[in-house]
Amino acid sequence: MKNFTLRSVFFIVCFLISSLTFSNNYTFFKNSIEEISNSNKYSAPLIDNAILIAFFKKYPELKKYQTEVTALYKSKSYKSIWYGGNEINEFGHLLYHKLNLISDEGVQINLPYKNKIDEIFDEENPDEKFSESDTEIFISSMYIIYAKHVYEGIDAKTVTDIGWFLPKKKISYESLLDSIVMNPRLMDKNNEVLFSQYYKLHEFLKKYRIIEKNNTWTPISINSPYKDLRPDDTSNTIAQIRQRLFVIGDLQKDSKSNVYDEELMAGILKYKQRYGLTLNYKIMEDHIKQMNEPISNRIKTIMLNMERCRWIPPTLEKGDEYIMVNIPSFMLYYVRNGNYDLVSNVFIGTPLTKTVIFSGKIDRIVFSPYWNVPTSIINNELKLKMAEDKNYLADHNMEWNNGRVRQKPGPKNSLGLVKFMFPNPNDIYLHDSPAKSLFTFEKRIFSHGCINVMKAKELAIAMLKNYPDWTVDKINNAMNGEKETTCMLTKKIPIYIGYFTAWVNREGEINFFPDVYDRDADLGKIMFPKDISFK
Numbered sequence: 001m002k003n004f005t006l007r008s009v010f011f012i013v014c015f016l017i018s019s020l021t022f023s024n025n026y027t028f029f030k031n032s033i034e035e036i037s038n039s040n041k042y043s044a045p046l047i048d049n050a051i052l053i054a055f056f057k058k059y060p061e062l063k064k065y066q067t068e069v070t071a072l073y074k075s076k077s078y079k080s081i082w083y084g085g086n087e088i089n090e091f092g093h094l095l096y097h098k099l100n101l102i103s104d105e106g107v108q109i110n111l112p113y114k115n116k117i118d119e120i121f122d123e124e125n126p127d128e129k130f131s132e133s134d135t136e137i138f139i140s141s142m143y144i145i146y147a148k149h150v151y152e153g154i155d156a157k158t159v160t161d162i163g164w165f166l167p168k169k170k171i172s173y174e175s176l177l178d179s180i181v182m183n184p185r186l187m188d189k190n191n192e193v194l195f196s197q198y199y200k201l202h203e204f205l206k207k208y209r210i211i212e213k214n215n216t217w218t219p220i221s222i223n224s225p226y227k228d229l230r231p232d233d234t235s236n237t238i239a240q241i242r243q244r245l246f247v248i249g250d251l252q253k254d255s256k257s258n259v260y261d262e263e264l265m266a267g268i269l270k271y272k273q274r275y276g277l278t279l280n281y282k283i284m285e286d287h288i289k290q291m292n293e294p295i296s297n298r299i300k301t302i303m304l305n306m307e308r309c310r311w312i313p314p315t316l317e318k319g320d321e322y323i324m325v326n327i328p329s330f331m332l333y334y335v336r337n338g339n340y341d342l343v344s345n346v347f348i349g350t351p352l353t354k355t356v357i358f359s360g361k362i363d364r365i366v367f368s369p370y371w372n373v374p375t376s377i378i379n380n381e382l383k384l385k386m387a388e389d390k391n392y393l394a395d396h397n398m399e400w401n402n403g404r405v406r407q408k409p410g411p412k413n414s415l416g417l418v419k420f421m422f423p424n425p426n427d428i429y430l431h432d433s434p435a436k437s438l439f440t441f442e443k444r445i446f447s448h449g450c451i452n453v454m455k456a457k458e459l460a461i462a463m464l465k466n467y468p469d470w471t472v473d474k475i476n477n478a479m480n481g482e483k484e485t486t487c488m489l490t491k492k493i494p495i496y497i498g499y500f501t502a503w504v505n506r507e508g509e510i511n512f513f514p515d516v517y518d519r520d521a522d523l524g525k526i527m528f529p530k531d532i533s534f535k
Contacts, residue, residue, distance in 0.1 A: 044080035045132035047073050055137045061112035068144045068173055069137065075174040082139040083132070088121070091181055092139050096121045098187055099146050106205055106303035107149045108528065117142060147173055151193050153310030154526060162522045165358035166496060169313040191314060198309035200504035205302045208295060216247045217295040220288050229283040233260045241283065244291055245271060249509075274511045276329055278442055297533075301512060304523050305502040312498075322494040323362070323430075325451055327355055328501045328513035330444040332430075332453055334462055340506075342462045344455035347433070347444035354517050355449050357499050360422035361492035362430075365460055367478035367485045368409035369419045373398070374427065377448065378405055410481040417479040418456050420463075422495055430495075432456035445516055451497070463493065 052073065056066045072081070082092040096117070102109065111117065119125075120135050130138070153159075156168045171193060180186050189199055211217050220240040229238060239258040246254035251267040265281050272279055275290070316322070317335075324333045327348055334342040349355040373382065382405060385392045393399060398407045407413050416432020426449070433452040438444060446452070453459055457479060464470040470487060478485045501513050501520055515521065524534035 044083050045136045047078045047080065047133060047136060051133050052137065055134060058134075059113060059138075062141045065141050065144045065148075068148075069140045072140055072144070072173060072177065080136055081177070082136055088135070088139070091184060093121065094184055094187065095139065095143055095146065099142055102146065102149065104202075104206070105150045106202070106306040109145070109149055111142075111145065113138070143177065144173060147171070147176060151176065151190075151310065153307050158526065159311055162526070163354075163357060163517075163519065164308075164311065164499070165356060166311070166498060167313065167359060168311045193314065195309040195312040195314050196317060197312075197500075197504065198306055200508070201302050201306045201309065201502060201510075204502075204504065204510045205299065205306065208299050208302065211247055212295045212299065216243075218243065220244060220291055222285060222288050222292075226285040228285075229260060231260050231262075231265055231281050234258055235260075237288070238264065241288070241291065242267070250274070270509075274509055276442065276511065276513050298512065300524065300528065300531075301502045301520065302510075304520050304527065305500050307523065307527060308498075308500060316496065319494060321491075322496065325430075325495070325497045326503065326513070327357070327497065327499045328516055329503065329511065332451070332459075334459060336462075342455060342459055344453050344459065345439045345444070346454065347438050347441075347446045347452045348516075349447050349449040350445050351517060353448045355447070355451060355497065356426045356428060357497055358424065358426065358428075359494065359496045360424045361494055362420050362422045362463075363489055363492045364421050365463065365487045365489070366419045366421060367460075367475070367487070368417055368481050369413065369415050369431070369484055370409060371407040371413055371415045372401075373405040373407065374448070375404075409484055413481070416452075416456060417481055418460050420453075420456075420459070428497075430456070430459075443514060443516065463489075 049070070052066070052070050056063045056069075073079075082088055084090070099111065099117075116130070117138060119129055120138060152169075152171055159168055176193060179190075179192070186193075191199075218240070221237050223235070223237065229235060229241075236258055238260050239256055242251065242257065242264055243254050245251040245264070245267040248271075250270040251263065255263065257264075260281075260283075268281060268283060269279055271277075272287075277287070319335075321336045324335065325331070325346060326333075330346050330348060332342075332344045332346045333340055334344075382392075389395070393405065396407065397410055397412060398405055407415075409417075411417065412434050414434070416434055419429055419431035421429050428450050430451045430453050433439075433454075433456075435446075435452075436454070438446050438452070439454040457475070460475055460479075461472055464475065464487065467487070467490075478487075499517070499519055501515050503511050503513070505511055521534055524531065528534055
């Protein structure tokens, strides 16, 4: 049967050759015959459980990948993955190339048996140092290592241990391999596996590494005693700031002027906006100290947030309606059909009462709510105040209710005039606030853990846009502070509370935010264990 098939293919190809006139086409089909002939003569390396067990016993540093590699071959009926004819196929060479450039993906790893892998792909010295089965399993182990670090990231238990309770995505190494084999370009960009923000940060990682390599991130001098710089001031420091803003893209050109002119004013506003700073033209000493942070710190920040992106299921951003809160930027985004229907400042929990990183589904909006004071606040704060002032509860519109203290509805209620509920064990929710002035601060960490929303009323109106019974007038009446009224949502709205200290916005600009809960430091100890700056 095999000989018949080969002869059939031979005659078909000969017929095609006879119809062609160009010599290059002849050569192509002649080579095709040889490849078909060789592929019929060649037997791919045999892989079975015994061979796999023996391999991982021989190379113990790869043993932690044994389960995944074995599953890979089981899904392929134990057939060779990396051989074409009697040579490693092009995909194997592509994987080796990508693994050698893995640092471009914001990953730092010590690859086990790197010297042996290099020998496998050493075309100048093709000594037969490894059996074909060992070579085959080596490359499969490389694939698992690459996929784990680039597409999956840190394991789920470690992610949870450092306080990240958003659901971590799961990937199938077998399905991923199939898709990449069909389309190798997916190794450069795969939006089905990686959150799109990952690739946006990836571009800035390249940019900042070029800046570091070119040594254009030069220190900015700070005069002593320092005097705030304002428009029309003249100083060598101004020229240095101008050069920095040009290097990072906040200015389109560097005039090298040491005068604080209108061009620099625009650049300063852009810089401050990207860093979440108060938008004014004053350049304070703290601003220059921030600019003087080593560029290596900015690069690590980008890498840390690329890692967080690995944990996010790409399907998240494809939802037709959801709310996203980024803790370090103190911002909320209400997304509908891919558009930002509403963006609002928020303030979050203090370092002692951290806002938790997790997700939920908003199922109801409560207007003119009661505030049921948590037991911890009663014990730690209210009891002392009630002991000092017997009228404290009445003066603050509070009352006892079934053995607990609650604050009655009204404009001074700590929850404001509306709250957005999503059941969760942390008892965290979104709500309005009577303390509007707090939303103007740069570092907005004031709450006991809940998320206070500046545009709470506008958010309620936006969320109820498709609820005919809830007109703007009805919402206004429900928010008069007299009676608690609940609106149950027929369609629950997902909410994601995340933690990103670097984020590329829709205009393609990178933003850096303060590590308010030291979570960069915690993740940095895992990703950069030898870096003393994370100790």
